[in-house]
Amino acid sequence: MLISIGIPAYNSERHLRSTLQSVIDQSFGDWELIIVNDGSKDKTAEILTEFEALDPRIIAVAQANAGIAAARNRAYAEMSPSSKYVMFLDHDDILKPGSLEKLYSALSADDGAVAAYGQPEFIDGDGTVLARHPIPGYVPENRLRVSGNSIVTMDQSAPTDFAVFAAGDSIITPGMALIRKSAYDAAGGWDPDVNLKGCDDLDLWFRLTLLGHICFLPDKVLQYRLHATNTSSNVKMMRRSERCVRRKVLAICEKMPERRRELQIGYRKKELKIASDKFNFALAQCKSAKVSSAAREAAYGVAHLIRGFRGLSV
Numbered sequence: 248m249l250i251s252i253g254i255p256a257y258n259s260e261r262h263l264r265s266t267l268q269s270v271i272d273q274s275f276g277d278w279e280l281i282i283v284n285d286g287s288k289d290k291t292a293e294i295l296t297e298f299e300a301l302d303p304r305i306i307a308v309a310q311a312n313a314g315i316a317a318a319r320n321r322a323y324a325e326m327s328p329s330s331k332y333v334m335f336l337d338h339d340d341i342l343k344p345g346s347l348e349k350l351y352s353a354l355s356a357d358d359g360a361v362a363a364y365g366q367p368e369f370i371d372g373d374g375t376v377l378a379r380h381p382i383p384g385y386v387p388e389n390r391l392r393v394s395g396n397s398i399v400t401m402d403q404s405a406p407t408d409f410a411v412f413a414a415g416d417s418i419i420t421p422g423m424a425l426i427r428k429s430a431y432d433a434a435g436g437w438d439p440d441v442n443l444k445g446c447d448d449l450d451l452w453f454r455l456t457l458l459g460h461i462c463f464l465p466d467k468v469l470q471y472r473l474h475a476t477n478t479s480s481n482v483k484m485m486r487r488s489e490r491c492v493r494r495k496v497l498a499i500c501e502k503m504p505e506r507r508r509e510l511q512i513g514y515r516k517k518e519l520k521i522a523s524d525k526f527n528f529a530l531a532q533c534k535s536a537k538v539s540s541a542a543r544e545a546a547y548g549v550a551h552l553i554r555g556f557r558g559l560s561v
Contacts, residue, residue, distance in 0.1 A: 248279040248304070250347060250425070251330040253322025254338055255283050255315045260290040262339035262472065265374070267298050267305065270336070275347040279330070280305045281322040282338075286312025316437040316447045323436060333431055335448075336422035339472045343368065346468035350425035353462045360406065361430035361459040364423045365468030372474035380473060382419065388465065390417050393509040398516050406460035409506055412452050413513035416489075418461075421448045423469050430458055443495075445481065446488040453496045457506070486521075490514075490559075497559050511558045518555035522548045 252270060256263060270280055284291055284307060295307035308325055310318070319335050326333065332354065336342065346365065354363035366388065369380040390401040391414040398414050401407075411417050418424055434454040443450055455461065493514055500506040525548030532541035 248327050248330050249277040250275070250279075250332045250334065250351065251323075251326035251428075252278055252280045252334045252336055253283070253319055253326065254280065254336050255285055255318030255322065256287060256291050256295070256338045257285040257312065257315070257318070258287045258289045258291060259338040260287075260294060261372075263291060263294050264298075265341055266336065266338055267294075269342040271302055271305075272344060273342060273347045274345050275351060278304060278347065279327055281325045282307045283318040283321045283325075284309040285314070285318040286310065314439055314441070314444075316439040316443075319437045320439070323431075331428055333426050333428050334422065334424065335426075335437075337420055339474075340420060340422045341370070341374075341470040341472070342422070343468055343470060346466075347425070349464060349466055349468060353464055354425055354427060357406075357462055359459050360427070360462045361434075361455045362424050362426040363462035363464060364407070364418050364425070365464040365466045367419060367423060367469050367471040368467045370470045370472050372472065374470075374472075376470075377473065385415075385419060390463070391415055393513045393516075396512060398513070401463075403463075403465060405463070407456070407463050408460045409453065409456040410509045410513075412449065412456060413506075413509040415513070415517060416446075416449050416452070418448065418452055420469070420471050421451075423471075424461070426455070430455055433458055438495075440491075442491040443488055445485045446492045449489065450492045450495065453492070454499070457499070457503075490554075493559055514559050515555045518551045522551035522555060524548075525551060 282295055284295060298305050299307055306325065308321065310321055332351065350363045350365065354360055369377040371377055390407060390411055391398050392401050393410040393413045401411065407417055434451065437447055438450055493510055497507055497510050525544050529541045529544035529548060532544060
């Protein structure tokens with residue numbers, strides 16, 4: 248197979264059928280799909296048996312619950328050694344029609360690219376397309392990048408590089424991207440460190456962009472499902488995990504002063520922006536006589552302000 252797709256599945260019965268069907272319906276057919284049942288206790292195993300019988304390109308494997316990063320690594324270990332490209336799709340997201348073909352065309356045409364990715368379309372738990380999404384500060388069509396001592400908006404025609412991820416995460420779910428397998432091998436697999444939970448994909452993008460750029464497609468390639476159980480809905484945990492990722496990458500870049508500078512500037516600018524938002528919200532709460540809420544938000548603002556001035560440390 249040319250493309251190998253891995254899906255980690257844990258208690259995925261509600262949305263798994265839609266996700267698997269979106270792969271089967273792709274116009275590009277040279278793929279295999281490895282689904283890892285990560286110790287599910289619902290009807291996930293029954294659904295996988297059903298789809299294995301439906302399409303021989305679908306292969307299900309089971310393991311005791313080990314977490315999403317370990318399940319993705321297991322999926323990769325089961326992939327055909329002859330495949331040239333890999334994708335890691337979440338169990339509740341949906342590939343839009345023609346997405347594999349678009350991503351493959353972009354990546355195969357650019358020898359210097361380590362991956363290619365498109366844009367998300369946000370849906371709710373029932374599959375309804377959302378006009379707005381609740382992810383703070385994320386604007387899919389506007390990529391930011393560290394440039395000098397500033398954060399600038401990227402040109403639509405430019406590829407995504409390390410400095411983009413230094414400014415903020417541009418790929419919010421791994422199913423948006425198709426990765427060159429040789430680059431994935433060189434970068435290393437998914438890190439199962441629990442401290443990176445929710446940001447283990449950011450860790451991978453940083454490591455990949457140390458090897459080359461990522462093609463940017465303005466097309467919407469995936470429906471990203473937002474619901475109460477999304478890991479990304481836990482904002483405090485995600486911010487803590489992002490700091491862990493950035494410290495890890497800072498250590499990796501010990502002998503790369505320009506990359507370390509970009510990491511520090513991106514981190515400081517982001518923390519100071521969060522601090523400013525917290526202070527503004529605290530002020531609004533004061534004007535509404537919500538004193539306890541104002542005090543709490545102001546305290547959060549002070550914490551982010553201190554982090555912004557201190558910067559990253561290993």
